[in-house]
Each structure stands twice: as C-alpha cells, then as structure tokens.
Amino acid sequence: MNLSGNLIKMRSEYNTPVDYYLVLGNSELYLNSFIGKHIKLTHNGVINCVACGKQTNKSFADGYCYACFQTVPMADPSVVNPELSMAQYGIARDMEWAEQHDLIDHFVYLSLTSGVKVGVTRHHQIPTRWIDQGASMAIKLAKTPNRHIAGLIETQLKKHVADKTNWQAMLKNQVENAPDLIGKKNELSELLHPELQKYLLPDNQVTTIEFPGNYVPETVASLSFDKQPLVEGVLARIKGQYLIFDSNKVINIRKHSGYHITFEGSE
C-alpha cells in the first residue's frame, strides 16, 4: 500500500473501537488494519494551504498560509474562543459562512480527556469532536441556538473546570478514574448565571469511547515533520488525532494538515 497527497485530519467513525481513516488528498485508507504493522510516513517538504492551496513555508492554525489565517472564516479567533463570535449581530469575516457555522445549534459538553473538561462544538460534530480530542467519556451539558451563547456558558464554567486537554496525560491513559459526569454536570449547572440556565439539557446520556490498539506508552515523545521528514515504526494505537508508535513516539496528524505525505505500509 502506497498513497500520496496532502494530509488533513484523520476521519473517524464512532464504533467500538473507533474506526480511523488517514486522508491524503482525495484518497483515504482504513488505518485500524495497520495496527501492529510497520508503517512509514514521508514528508517531501511541500506544504499547501488547506484553504487556498498555495504552497507555504509555514502553516498556521493547522494548515493555513498566513494570508488565509488572517482572513478565512475557518481561522477566525471565534473558532478557538466561541464567545468572540458576533454573527448574531451580523458581524463576521464571512456572514454566509457564519450563518451555516455560527448561527446553528451548538452543544456545551463535559468530556474526560485526562481530567474532566468543558468544551463547545457545533451540533453535527458530536461525537467527532470528542474522538478528535481523545476523550474516553462525554456528556452534553447545554444546547444553544448559536456559537456566542455556547461560548458564554463555557467562559463561566471554565472558572470551575479545565477547558484544555493535557495531551501527554491523555496519550499515557493517565485518566481520572470513573468520574461522575452527571454529578459534575449538575454541580456546574447550578453555578451558571440564571439567564444561561434555560439552555441546560435534561439529557444525561454518557457516551463512552474506546480507541483502537491496546498499547499504552509510559512516556511520549512528539514527532514533527518540520524536524524529521521520515516518521516510521510499528503503529501501536490511535487516540484523538495522534498516531502512537510502539517506540513511545507519537505524531499529531491534524497539526500537519496541508503537508504533502507519502504513506507506505502493508496490512
């Protein structure tokens, strides 16, 4: 098996365990069948912006050239900080895009990555968002009609709970043991401003996520195609957007969006 093209984040399908696909250009391959096998990823030095396609020496915010990073709606600061979305007032880099991406239902959720954290996602990104961050459990907390309000809820809750993932702990499976997500949701719900409590969801279903491969690295060394064009080893596990090799080396695929890569491996 030999496949080349520009990398974007791995596509996943919720299953037990999660099914992962490596996407290169217009092709993709089912990665789970390479677990336990030696694989090789080679970067030829070319990076193409994921928005405009132009070659760029450096990528910003997971795959944009600097010009696109500063102008395209997908790289707006409200992607990272939802409360900054002003689309409900008609203010956005691109209102047409904002109508489809900001002025739609959003969920505020609690997920377990290493500890419990709060996050925001567009309604159709569940459970993809949870899989991408390597969460082993998650629960929806609130449903809002736009991104801004979801961001306001997250801003209040992150005074009481983390909003970032400790990725090393997540990869090493150093995860808080059996936390009570429903109890945590109830506790945090009461701390919310009364105006925002009307968005709380009664649905207390807890989703659990299992990742493919049983290997748990004791330490993690993060690889980058900027430092080494060749990444190879026995693929031992896939978690979040990371490939984990049996040598304790890991690589974040999403971070290398736009990089031209050749994949080699035999199932």
Ligand SMILES: [Zn+2]
């Ligand atoms: Zn660009």
